[in-house]
Amino acid sequence: xxxxxxxxKESIIEQLNLEDMEPADIGNEEPLxxxxxxxxxIDALExxxxxxxxxxxxxxxxxxxxEIFVSIDRMATYIEENRTK
Amino acid sequence: xxxxxxxxxxxxxxxxxxxxxxxxxxxxxxxxxNPFLKAAYDNLKxxxxxxHKMDGLSKLGILASEIIFRKNKATKDTALVFSNNxxxxxxxxxxxxxxxxxxxxxxxxxxxxxxxxxxxxxKFKLQSENAFFISENFNAELLQSYTESLLLSEKAPExxxxxxxxxxxxxxxxxxxxxxxxxIPFSEENLxxxxxxxxxxxxx
Numbered sequence: 001x002x003x004x005x006x007x008x009k010e011s012i013i014e015q016l017n018l019e020d021m022e023p024a025d026i027g028n029e030e031p032l033x034x035x036x037x038x039x040x041x042i043d044a045l046e047x048x049x050x051x052x053x054x055x056x057x058x059x060x061x062x063x064x065x066x067e068i069f070v071s072i073d074r075m076a077t078y079i080e081e082n083r084t085k
Numbered sequence: 086x087x088x089x090x091x092x093x094x095x096x097x098x099x100x101x102x103x104x105x106x107x108x109x110x111x112x113x114x115x116x117x118x119n120p121f122l123k124a125a126y127d128n129l130k131x132x133x134x135x136x137h138k139m140d141g142l143s144k145l146g147i148l149a150s151e152i153i154f155r156k157n158k159a160t161k162d163t164a165l166v167f168s169n170n171x172x173x174x175x176x177x178x179x180x181x182x183x184x185x186x187x188x189x190x191x192x193x194x195x196x197x198x199x200x201x202x203x204x205x206x207x208k209f210k211l212q213s214e215n216a217f218f219i220s221e222n223f224n225a226e227l228l229q230s231y232t233e234s235l236l237l238s239e240k241a242p243e244x245x246x247x248x249x250x251x252x253x254x255x256x257x258x259x260x261x262x263x264x265x266x267x268x269i270p271f272s273e274e275n276l277x278x279x280x281x282x283x284x285x286x287x288x289x
């Protein structure tokens with residue numbers, strides 16, 4: 001079974017159209033926003049959609065995203081604790 | 086003539102080919118939109134990752150303006166006056182499809198035709214006048230009069246104006262840079278002439 005970290009990286013690359021990037025280019029602890037991957041506010045909304053679509057996690061408060069979308073590590077932990085599918 | 090303006094440079098993108106002032110810049114074996122856009126991006130060595138997140142209309146606008154502004158550096162006052170028939174219909178439809186399952190925020194932000202003007206302004210650091218008109222057909226009179234008014238009122242030293250249409254995967258782009266730099270006199274007739282040359286079947 002594919003490692004959740006790798007699966008997440010692949011989904012993010014596809015969903016956010018990060019062309020020219022490979023999963024190996026994204027570090028598990030690398031910041032997703034700001035100086036790291038350089039994602040923006042629209043990407044954050046896409047990540048909220050991704051959580052619901054792929055893992056059945058519905059964020060009721062969008063500000064939660066700030067704490068969850070810190071890094072791949074943090075996202076994976078949150079998904080493991082809250083996934084419904 | 087004291088207020089004579091000129092078509093300093095122009096670009097056409099259609100059917101898998103890019104022409105800049107009659108010179109072929111790029112031709113691709115297939116004219117399907119997405120492979121063509123990616124191949125043109127690679128060919129131009131654009132190195133602008135945000136390009137991949139844009140919708141088709143914005144990608145076409147970025148490619149066209151990139152080629153024009155590489156040769157003729159834009160200033161912060163370079164204005165943009167675009168027009169088309171289909172508005173942002175292509176992306177509107179994709180967004181509507183996405184709402185059947187999970188509405189896509191990244192598609193939603195492109196459901197207006199003037200977003201391409203914002204993308205071009207961001208890339209080239211323009212802080213200028215811009216307008217996007219929707220018309221049934223290529224309207225040389227509208228483009229000529231609006232562009233000339235911006236130039237005469239000194240709101241802009243040069244204007245990138247023209248047609249940027251995308252519908253049902255078919256694209257038809259004709260943009261020209263208008264300024265006081267001597268070249269082809271800027272007139273309704275010349276706009277029509279260049280747009281219609283080899284353009285037997287406009288998208289509209």
